Amino acid sequence: MTRNPTLADVARHAGVSPATASRVVSGRGPASTQARRRVAAAVADLGYVPDAAARALATHGGTRIAVAVIGDTPTALTDPYVGRVVAATAEVAAAREVGVALHWLPRHDPAALARLAHGRGIGGVVLVNPTKPALEPLPRSARVAAIGVGSRHVPAFDVDNRGGALGVLRHLVGSGRRHIAMVTGPSWLPCTERAVDAYRRVARENGGEVRLVPGDFTTARGTTAALEIMARWPDTDAVFALGDLVALGVLDGLRGLGVDVPGDVAVAGFDDIAFAPLSHPALTTTTNPVEQIAAHAAAAVLDRRPTSPLTLFRSTLVVRESA
Amino acid sequence: MTRNPTLADVARHAGVSPATASRVVSGRGPASTQARRRVAAAVADLGYVPDAAARALATHGGTRIAVAVIGDTPTALTDPYVGRVVAATAEVAAAREVGVALHWLPRHDPAALARLAHGRGIGGVVLVNPTKPALEPLPRSARVAAIGVGSRHVPAFDVDNRGGALGVLRHLVGSGRRHIAMVTGPSWLPCTERAVDAYRRVARENGGEVRLVPGDFTTARGTTAALEIMARWPDTDAVFALGDLVALGVLDGLRGLGVDVPGDVAVAGFDDIAFAPLSHPALTTTTNPVEQIAAHAAAAVLDRRPTSPLTLFRSTLVVRESA
DNA sequence: TTGTAGGCGTTATCAA
DNA sequence: TTGATAACGCCTACAA
Numbered sequence: 075m076t077r078n079p080t081l082a083d084v085a086r087h088a089g090v091s092p093a094t095a096s097r098v099v100s101g102r103g104p105a106s107t108q109a110r111r112r113v114a115a116a117v118a119d120l121g122y123v124p125d126a127a128a129r130a131l132a133t134h135g136g137t138r139i140a141v142a143v144i145g146d147t148p149t150a151l152t153d154p155y156v157g158r159v160v161a162a163t164a165e166v167a168a169a170r171e172v173g174v175a176l177h178w179l180p181r182h183d184p185a186a187l188a189r190l191a192h193g194r195g196i197g198g199v200v201l202v203n204p205t206k207p208a209l210e211p212l213p214r215s216a217r218v219a220a221i222g223v224g225s226r227h228v229p230a231f232d233v234d235n236r237g238g239a240l241g242v243l244r245h246l247v248g249s250g251r252r253h254i255a256m257v258t259g260p261s262w263l264p265c266t267e268r269a270v271d272a273y274r275r276v277a278r279e280n281g282g283e284v285r286l287v288p289g290d291f292t293t294a295r296g297t298t299a300a301l302e303i304m305a306r307w308p309d310t311d312a313v314f315a316l317g318d319l320v321a322l323g324v325l326d327g328l329r330g331l332g333v334d335v336p337g338d339v340a341v342a343g344f345d346d347i348a349f350a351p352l353s354h355p356a357l358t359t360t361t362n363p364v365e366q367i368a369a370h371a372a373a374a375v376l377d378r379r380p381t382s383p384l385t386l387f388r389s390t391l392v393v394r395e396s397a
Numbered sequence: 398m399t400r401n402p403t404l405a406d407v408a409r410h411a412g413v414s415p416a417t418a419s420r421v422v423s424g425r426g427p428a429s430t431q432a433r434r435r436v437a438a439a440v441a442d443l444g445y446v447p448d449a450a451a452r453a454l455a456t457h458g459g460t461r462i463a464v465a466v467i468g469d470t471p472t473a474l475t476d477p478y479v480g481r482v483v484a485a486t487a488e489v490a491a492a493r494e495v496g497v498a499l500h501w502l503p504r505h506d507p508a509a510l511a512r513l514a515h516g517r518g519i520g521g522v523v524l525v526n527p528t529k530p531a532l533e534p535l536p537r538s539a540r541v542a543a544i545g546v547g548s549r550h551v552p553a554f555d556v557d558n559r560g561g562a563l564g565v566l567r568h569l570v571g572s573g574r575r576h577i578a579m580v581t582g583p584s585w586l587p588c589t590e591r592a593v594d595a596y597r598r599v600a601r602e603n604g605g606e607v608r609l610v611p612g613d614f615t616t617a618r619g620t621t622a623a624l625e626i627m628a629r630w631p632d633t634d635a636v637f638a639l640g641d642l643v644a645l646g647v648l649d650g651l652r653g654l655g656v657d658v659p660g661d662v663a664v665a666g667f668d669d670i671a672f673a674p675l676s677h678p679a680l681t682t683t684t685n686p687v688e689q690i691a692a693h694a695a696a697a698v699l700d701r702r703p704t705s706p707l708t709l710f711r712s713t714l715v716v717r718e719s720a
Numbered sequence: 721t722t723g724t725a726g727g728c729g730t731t732a733t734c735a736a
Numbered sequence: 737t738t739g740a741t742a743a744c745g746c747c748t749a750c751a752a
Binding site for chain 1: 401446448449450451453454459460461462463464474475477479480481483484487488490491494495496497498499500517518616642645646649671672675676677688
């Protein structure tokens with residue numbers, strides 16, 4: 075096991091100066107086709123891999139990418155959703171010799187994001203649960219991509235909430251449901267608004283009343299929300315919950331009430347988590363390609379190439395027993 | 398926002414040489430109490446934070462810690478358990494200005510671990526699903542900690558499988574179950590053997606037949622395992638599954654068979670995942686402090702301090718409805 | 721116990 | 737388009 079080849083080795087092997095080799099390898103700066111070819115060959119011959127630490131030191135580019143989660147408490151980091159994002163990010167980062175860091179950003183300290191993004195060693199940030207106050211003050215120079223909504227300087231990647239919600243709601247209407255209630259996400263999370271918009275639209279189209287109840291993506295809230303809904307609008311015949319965990323809680327709450335699902339009330343979720351097919355009745359929901367979304371966001375930050383301000387990923391309806 | 402202070406700034410501020418400052422900050426090498434105090438004060442004054450990239454470059458210490466998962470296919474990385482490990486590791490790594498990388502290690506290529514561990518930029522490895530063939534050939538110099546079983550040069554951190562299993566089994570026996578079957582982990586995973594040992598011991602103590610069926614931690618396998626068990630040993634009155642996902646699958650399989658849980662057959666899992674309380678009946682299981690375990694393993698690797706060869710974390714029984 | 725003087729591997733500057 | 741040369745921030749013999 076001999077020493078890893080350095081850029082100097084490559085340059086020598088290719089018969090060029092280290093500077094030229096650097097330009098070719100890093101892809102910045104001019105270089106003749108000649109030089110390009112010879113360096114590429116040398117790289118292949120020697121199995122050269124750039125040293126991330128040295129590169130970070132020279133460029134101030136940072137040695138890791140942060141996954142930052144905005145929330146009210148540090149427990150925001152324990153959400154299984156976050157685990158999926160971190161794992162997916164770590165995988166694309168590994169291919170680029172970059173590590174991943176995980177940080178909680180208190181919702182009430184919007185400046186924390188800028189501090190993190192400019193922190194030493196941080197090459198970029200993948201933001202989970204983006205909020206307007208956190209996004210607003212970011213300068214153009216900040217290398218951050220958001221999962222959810224973005225801003226002028228922050229590209230966003232997200233599931234097609236609107237389309238997914240429309241799919242669910244059309245399915246509910248199509249199977250005869252007329253009094254549909256919805257458990258939304260927390261009001262401070264703008265990326266859930268698209269789904270609520272879809273709900274309002276469908277309600278308008280079908281002359282149904284708007285029955286909105288705020289949620290927070292937790293099962294516990296789903297259970298209480300179910301009670302609230304049935305108390306306030308007893309003739310409700312369907313509940314659409316933003317997040318499968320919430321939907322499972324709704325299922326639980328309705329069961330406690332002696333309400334039959336889907337006989338009396340249909341229930342649908344959003345995310346298609348692993349447990350969705352295992353509930354009773356099995357949960358009707360729509361897919362959420364979290365890993366794919368996170369991978370694209372991470373790639374956008376790491377490659378620093380221009381991306382469209384909003385990239386949407388398809389959400390497809392999965393019909394099971396609950397609706 | 399001015400330039401971050403460097404070690405040179407600290408040295409100047411403290412009135413010592415950069416070398417002395419380095420010794421104090423990094424904790425290696427001699428230094429008078431005098432010097433120690435003054436440097437510490439300077440660090441606090443200036444808010445100095447070492448540059449991870451520069452340090453890695455100088456020490457070859459690496460800039461990130463890898464979470465490596467041994468498995469048959471790359472899908473091993475999508476297990477929710479891995480997400481928990483990665484998230485926990487990333488959190489402790491972040492405190493040390495280190496990033497996390499995620500890698501799949503093919504089970505049939507034991508040498509892959511050594512390659513990864515010695516790869517440039519990798520400061521250490523937290524190994525998930527350790528196997529003997531992968532652990533064996535590692536030299537003392539490899540900085541790796543395992544979650545599960547270890548080896549001569551690899552400290553291990555794990556949940557107390559034996560104790561946890563004993564807790565479950567004693568509970569089953571205590572509630573009158575006499576014909577207990579067990580769904581194990583994959584046979585190539587040595588860390589599940591401790592739980593199987595506990596099972597054999599309890600079976601012996603109670604004169605029960607040994608009813609073992611191999612599992613793989615997936616829900617799908619749990620379902621088929623339930624069918625296998627009931628076909629082979631129809632008088633089985635309890636199933637203990639290694640892994641809650643498997644247990645949930647067992648629940649599903651038994652339901653399909655028209656078997657009442659817990660009336661006819663009790664079911665217990667292992668892990669206490671988020672869904673455990675949501676199944677019907679709610680799953681009896683034992684806790685698995687994965688985050689805590691991963692954090693300790695990561696700290697052991699990062700701090701390079703001697704640790705005991707095996708650190709066990711308590712698993713406590715959570716009795717719900719299924720057993 | 722302290723300080724001086726490289727060196728780690730890469731990129732950036734600037735003159736050729 | 738190329739090649740010396742000087743950073744980047746820290747660590748570590750070695751000499752004092």
